[in-house]
Amino acid sequence: MASLRDIKKRIDSTSKMKKITKAMEMVSASKMNKAEQNAKAFVPYSEKMQEVVASIAKHTDATHPMLQTREVKKTGYIAITSDSGLAGAYNANILRHLNNTIQKNHGSRDEYTVIAIGRMAVDFCKKRGFPVAKSIIGLPDQPSFAFIKDMATETVQMYSDQEIDKLIIIYNHYVSAISQVATANQLLPIENMDTTTGTSSQYEYEPDEEEILAVLLPQYAESLIYGSLLDAKASEHAARMTAMRSASDNASDLIDDLSLTYNRARQAAITQEITEIVGGASALE
């Protein structure tokens, strides 16, 4: 049996660890709330955008490269991960999804490229030798649109320049604080636009539909990227919160077990001491 001092040491270090994980849990909880608010603040913009784009797409036969499916020679994948670990299966889910999709659909490295967001995705791609078109590290916890805009614009530009013919975004969709689902969405070309939500009112277009689509669709695609990012950030904080909570719970269990062992060992030591004294005394009689 371990000595009393060893057990005491383990109890101390475990309770220190528990303090840290507890603090991280609370920090993540508040970050998650903030991220949820950000995601909510974004909803009016995306809904309105969707509505206008849908109503234009519905009422006109104007076309735009972003609405047309073309032969896919190269696919772009945006993978959103976090910079740091300690978030449970958050990153592993995304990277597994990315890896599986690539293994299943592509034979050679010329057929795809990855836009890696977050250190985990960047490192993963480097290790696997996936071609990386762009990478972003050091994303703030509450990213503003201005921060992500350049990256979004450049990615949409890659599609316009025919560098990629399809753009898929892989991120963790925030379902609730305890559930996040790895999701893959096709961003470009824009397909199955929900045209039923568009208003029935016929708009006047200034100057004309095609030019408006040319302005609107890149913005629409950028807003989709930003929306996914906000969603992913909320998921990240939620995942980290859950992971840290179970770490704290495990630490509590461990401390309970160790305390029990400690008390038992202490009692055994006392009993032994008494036996020895009694034994010594009776030997003198």
Place this chain on the structure above:
Amino acid sequence: MKTLTVSVVTPDGPVLEDTYEMVSCKAENGELGILPGHIPLVAPLAISSVRLKRDSSEDKLAINGGFLEVRPDKVTILAQSAEKPSDIDVARAEKAKDRAEQRLRSNDDHIDRLRAELALRRAANRLDVAQTR
């Protein structure tokens, strides 16, 4: 006096929602004035200021990368950024302006001139709107 509801929405959240008598803004192909009862219209906006008039006062917003959706009683402006004069960081805009001007002056081929020009226009627009506060 008839009024119309104006709401300005950006990806970072709604900026403003209020009633006004008139909206004047700069679309990609010219100035545009909207009064209540306008026919439904969609138009992309230039990097410019949007002026919202009510009674004798006038509110200004610096708009970048947006468009305007008009319904008879409601105007929605969707923009990548929209700032009230009081929210504009003048020092930052001035720095951005200097940087963009420097880029345009240098004859380096690596510089994306279009991007620098857009940055210059955004900064100039912000400074212009900030002056009116």
